[in-house]
Amino acid sequence: DGTYCERLTLPVVNLHAVPDGVSTENAAFAEPLAAAFRIAEQRVVSPKDRVAIIGDGKLGLLIAEVLGRHAASLGEGTPRPVLFGRHAAKMGLLSSAAQVETAFAASALPARAASFDVVVDATGSPTGLDLARSLCRPLG
DSSP, rough: OEEEEEEETOOGGGGOOOOTTHHHHHHHHHHHHHHHHHHTTOOOOOOOEEOOOOOOOOOHHHHHHHHHHHHHHTTTTOOOEEEEEEEHHHHTTOOGGGGGGEGGGGGGGGTOOOOOOEEEOOSOOOHHHHHHHHBBOOOO
């Protein structure tokens, strides 16, 4: 039973029961939150890397929260990630524990061109990918 049950079947092993104490609304964030944690788990980001996240949608905010908290846990001297977005209200949803700098994507260039070691594009749009390429340093 489900939205695409006529077109898609999955092995039962791919399914996870949602605990009774977790609301459907919160359970919907399990997969995107896991994707955000996967970036940190892959160790793509080193403690001295300057990190930019592009996109202030749900995935971008989750990535910023995870990478920001990860950077904060590494201590002094670790650069704070920068979230580039279009909506001040959305970027304002980040917790203070994340220690993420926020900036408007429209003002990212030319001032910050080629200034990040790692750039994560969470926009899902070709313009986001173009901005990511412009913000990433050569060989970053």
